[in-house]
Amino acid sequence: MIALMTGLVITAVIVWRLVHLETDPVLRYLDALVLVVIVLATTVVAWAAGRFGRKATEARALGSYHLLRRIGGGGMGEVYLAEHRFLKRPCAVKLIRPESAGDPRARARFEREVRMTATLSHPNTVEVYDYGRAPNGAYYYVMEYLPGLTLEDLVDRYGALPPGRVVYLLRQVCLALREAHGIGLIHRDLKPSNVIAAHRGGADDVAKLLDFGLVRHLTKPLATGLTADGLAVGTPLYMSPEQAAGDLRVDERSDIYSLGAVAYYLLTGRPPFERASATAVLAAHARDPVVPPSLVLPGIPEDLERVVLRCLAKSPADRFSDTERLERALGRCACEGDWDADHAARWWREFSPTAGP
């Protein structure tokens, strides 16, 4: 359209000049030639700009969503901040990586992830809005956008958290897990980057559990070919000894171990086992005693430390048997009331950090 209008305007100018201005035939000829070249060049540029502009818009549009910027990515996908084109509501779109999109196993995992997440409705679990396929064949799902920071970013930027805040956040994760475990779903990839301390419903430090990419049903077997993916995709730093050993029948106590490892990280700024290689970390989960968090960072209360170390017991039988019991034990810690919604609001007001890469 723009190209056409530009072409028309310049053509009119040429005709006008030729008719009214030049009298010398050579100059008229030159004038006409120069202007024809300008017309052609302008038309080509305008056409190209229109074409590439349209392509760029198409690339940033995904169904009813408009992609704004990349906010994360990990093993399997890329996550973008997006907006519903009509509702104008911000949301997060997770796209399966293009190199994985052609792999039917990766797609099956992606579909399982979104379906399982969609069965959950706890307020501390990320909410799924939609699932779709882009014209270029990429699969994506849409979820609520969680402004805030992952627990990994929080500790990275501000150091270990005060014990009361750790209890405040982890009790919420326990509640999210209670719903999942209640219907037989084991998350299997609990780690600080999979929990966001979000601003939701006018409140801060609302813990949101996400990334059910490795989720497994306790009793239903996985489709063939999907069984060994846990080790390939998950990080060993927060993995239970039984999951690290490749045990396919891990139950909720495996998630409880990982949650203990996350608690250790939040309290000390370090995961329970730091070793030179992934294999050495896995071996340490299986064999090495945990250095009590209070020896890494003095001042961690004894009662909370006991809870964390019980989560990190090597044998599942020595851990809390479910997240309900763990949540109650956290609630009984003396530091429990040291952090609440008001503290959270004040902290976010003071630091007002922004998320994302």
Ligand SMILES: Nc1ncnc2c1ncn2[C@@H]1O[C@H](COP(=O)(O)OP(=O)(O)O)[C@@H](O)[C@H]1O
């Ligand atoms: N709903 C969301 N709102 C805001 N940020 C998100 C959301 N989902 C994911 N992220 C960001 O993207 C990162 C990767 O998302 P995740 O689902 O964990 O993907 P992966 O499977 O690649 O690890 C997260 O650690 C977080 O920083």
Ligand SMILES: [Mg+2]
């Ligand atoms: Mg993740």
